[in-house]
Structures are given as C-alpha cells and as structure tokens.
Amino acid sequence: MVRPGGRSARVQHAVHTAVRELEAEVGRDALTVPLVAARAGVTPSTIYRRWRDLQQLLSDVAVERLRPDAAPEDRGDLASDLEAWAEQFLDEMASPPGRAYIRDALLGDPDGSNAGQCSAYAAEQVGVVLARAAERGEKAPDVESVIDHVIAPMMYRILFRPGRLDASYARRLVADLLA
Amino acid sequence: MVRPGGRSARVQHAVHTAVRELEAEVGRDALTVPLVAARAGVTPSTIYRRWRDLQQLLSDVAVERLRPDAAPEDRGDLASDLEAWAEQFLDEMASPPGRAYIRDALLGDPDGSNAGQCSAYAAEQVGVVLARAAERGEKAPDVESVIDHVIAPMMYRILFRPGRLDASYARRLVADLLA
CATH class of the missing domain: 1.10.10.60 (Homeodomain-like)
Incomplete structure (x- = not known):
C-alpha cells in the first residue's frame, strides 16, 4: 500500500x-x-x-487513466442508465487511446492485478447502475451477468475482432440482456 | 504470403x-x-x-500453437456439441500455457492480425458445430451470438478477472444462449 x-x-x-x-x-x-x-x-x-521495467510502469499509468472519474449518469430507469453507460464505455475503450491503455495495462502486468483493477472499475460502475435500479424497485440482472453479456463482448471484440464497433452494438447487448 | x-x-x-x-x-x-x-x-x-523483435516472433509462435488440430467432436446434437467445444476451449485457454500463448499473441501484435487469427480459429470451430446443427434441422444461433455470449465471457474472464473458471461455467454460458 x-x-x-x-x-x-x-x-x-x-x-x-x-x-x-x-x-x-x-x-x-x-x-x-x-x-x-x-x-x-x-x-x-x-x-x-x-x-522493474518500462512496460510495468506503463501498465500502472494506463490503469490510472482507465479509472472512471464520475459516477454513471442517472437517466431515471435501468435500461436507459445501462445503455448510456455501455455506449460511453465502448466509445472510450474502442478509441485509439483507449485501445492503447488496455494494451499497456495487460502487457506489463505479470500477476494480472492491473487487468483485475480495470475490470473492477467497470464492475463498480455497473454496480452503481444496478443499485439505483434496485432502489427504484426495478428488476435487474446481477453484476456478473452484465460482465458476461455486455462488458465481455465489447472488450473481446476490441481486442480480438477487427472491425467497427458502434453505439448500436452496445445498445443491442444491453437490450438482449434485459429482454 | x-x-x-x-x-x-x-x-x-x-x-x-x-x-x-x-x-x-x-x-x-x-x-x-x-x-x-x-x-x-x-x-x-x-x-x-x-x-522486427522477439515479441512479434513469440506472437506468431503463439498463434500457431492456438491453431485447433481437429474438428470439434460430433456428439449428435447442438447442445452437446457446443458444450463439449466450450468446455475444451476453456480448459485449454485458461491453463497456464494457454494463458501464456494468449498473452504472447496479443502482445507482439501491433496491427491486431494475430489476435484476429486467434478469434478466427475459434469462430471456424463454432461454425462447424453450427453447420452440423443446421444439417440436422436443429434451430441454432449464429456465430456472432456464440462469440458474444460464450467465447467472449470466457476470454474476458481469463484476461481480466482473477479466479477459477471451471467446466460448469462454460456449460452455463451455452445453456443460457440456447435457452
């Protein structure tokens, strides 16, 4: 510490x-x-x-940059909140600087703790969205389901599938999960 | 070439x-x-x-090792075929050598072509399973849905979420997709 x-x-x-x-x-x-x-x-x-080396330093710097600087926007209902969050997440992560930070975070990270931190940031933000839904009395999936079916597909395609990713892809993942 | x-x-x-x-x-x-x-x-x-450098060489070697050496097993129905494929994929990719190859493939890959090749191998195998289902007259999802909801969650957790991943996780992803 x-x-x-x-x-x-x-x-x-x-x-x-x-x-x-x-x-x-x-x-x-x-x-x-x-x-x-x-x-x-x-x-x-x-x-x-x-x-230890430049790669590990760049990984730490990248994780700092991937830290969210504000709570997700409150738009009044779960579907809108989760859609807005997923669109913004995809927009940031699929941008050239976002891709470079994800790469840096993964590369200089021999024990996986920096990658784990990136995922924890995303899970925390989703947790805020889901807790608000619970307060409103809305039925909501759990964080692990959002990780599996919204966050994971976006990150997988950023890392492994060349091609354009747009906001409608993020919205479709959210709609499929909530359906 | x-x-x-x-x-x-x-x-x-x-x-x-x-x-x-x-x-x-x-x-x-x-x-x-x-x-x-x-x-x-x-x-x-x-x-x-x-x-160019050792990292790019190791990336090429890793992709060669991630190339599947056989068609997926035919167990007679889509659910069994996809479950068996997902279990084996998770078992291989989450193993220490599998994790090292995925890392190597991603790291020395400035243009993303090796990562794309890894994903293409998985998509080809899934395509074989789905084509068999179609021949049998079974209702089947498309390859992109299997990528989003079966392959992506497994790979995301291997890279970003510490913790044990077992065969029951792979089976649950397949069951949820086919439900």
Whole structure:
C-alpha cells in the first residue's frame, strides 16, 4: 500500500506525470526509463526498483487513466442508465487511446492485478447502475451477468475482432440482456 | 504470403521450432533473438528483418500453437456439441500455457492480425458445430451470438478477472444462449 502524501506517493505522482507529459511531447515509442526519470527528478534505479521495467510502469499509468472519474449518469430507469453507460464505455475503450491503455495495462502486468483493477472499475460502475435500479424497485440482472453479456463482448471484440464497433452494438447487448 | 516449401517457409519452420525447443529447455524468460537464431541456423538479422523483435516472433509462435488440430467432436446434437467445444476451449485457454500463448499473441501484435487469427480459429470451430446443427434441422444461433455470449465471457474472464473458471461455467454460458 502507498501511504498518501508519503515519499512513495510523491515519487509515484512525479513519475506518472512525467510519463503522461513525455507521451504527449515525444510519443509513446520514444519513452525510456532514463528519460522518464530525468523528467520526474528521480534516478533510473528508483524506477527500476519500483516498477522493474518500462512496460510495468506503463501498465500502472494506463490503469490510472482507465479509472472512471464520475459516477454513471442517472437517466431515471435501468435500461436507459445501462445503455448510456455501455455506449460511453465502448466509445472510450474502442478509441485509439483507449485501445492503447488496455494494451499497456495487460502487457506489463505479470500477476494480472492491473487487468483485475480495470475490470473492477467497470464492475463498480455497473454496480452503481444496478443499485439505483434496485432502489427504484426495478428488476435487474446481477453484476456478473452484465460482465458476461455486455462488458465481455465489447472488450473481446476490441481486442480480438477487427472491425467497427458502434453505439448500436452496445445498445443491442444491453437490450438482449434485459429482454 | 509464404510459399510452402520455399526458403521463407523453411526459415519460418526452423525459427518456430527453435523457439519451442528453447522454451522447453531454458524457459521463456531466457529466450533472446541471438539464442533462437543460433539454434535455428539463421543469422539474428534474418529474424529481425522478418519479425522486427522477439515479441512479434513469440506472437506468431503463439498463434500457431492456438491453431485447433481437429474438428470439434460430433456428439449428435447442438447442445452437446457446443458444450463439449466450450468446455475444451476453456480448459485449454485458461491453463497456464494457454494463458501464456494468449498473452504472447496479443502482445507482439501491433496491427491486431494475430489476435484476429486467434478469434478466427475459434469462430471456424463454432461454425462447424453450427453447420452440423443446421444439417440436422436443429434451430441454432449464429456465430456472432456464440462469440458474444460464450467465447467472449470466457476470454474476458481469463484476461481480466482473477479466479477459477471451471467446466460448469462454460456449460452455463451455452445453456443460457440456447435457452
């Protein structure tokens, strides 16, 4: 665990910021550990000690970027809430930056914890939508069913099936699940 | 395209064989391009010219290993055929070597063609099962529905959700789709 405000948290913040800045300035393929270290004001060995290699650092940065920054919109009923969430999720994840972050998150992740974190973020958002439906007295599927039949097909096609994915695909998955 | 029997096909065969042998002997993490080249009897620059780096070579080898080596079993009806296929697919893909091949296939695959090939193999196998059902006069879903609701959930959980996946999970996905 990283104690907020401690030295470890400050190093993490400086290094993540350096990666994001340098990605924007020189592009992802030109990133190196010494370059990131110089920008962050730490030694390369600090980075190697903590992240082992560039790929693991990029995976941590990608997971941070995939963290949702707001609760899903409340549109008043389950079908609308879940549709809106699925459309936005697909839009973000299937975009070129979204695809790059998913790739980075998976690649530098030897123990699977970063991939698990990405999935936990999505499950939390869906949990909020389903809890609202329960409060309204609506019949709702469980989170695991939404993972299997809405999230999984979108992510599978992003990773494994070339071709366009549009909002109507997300809406159809939600409609089929709720039918 | 690689002409079978040509020089290019011979190089590919020698290099793939060298990767498989060395993986078994020294382990995947000890593989390097010079080591593979020496074993295959080619120069390292031959490998760099053709695969660019070790990751792309490992991706190609992984896709070869994920190629199905037999048609799905014919058990006489759609539900049994699809259940048996899904159980075997999950068993292979969720095993430690299966997970390593999926990872390798995705990682050294800048244009997504190897990931697409993995998915095409699975879709072909499912297509055989569904064509048999059609010949028997059984009502059957289309390949895209099997991808969305059987293949995608299994692959998503292998990549993103830690935890045990057993045959009953595969059977439940098939039963839900056919219900």
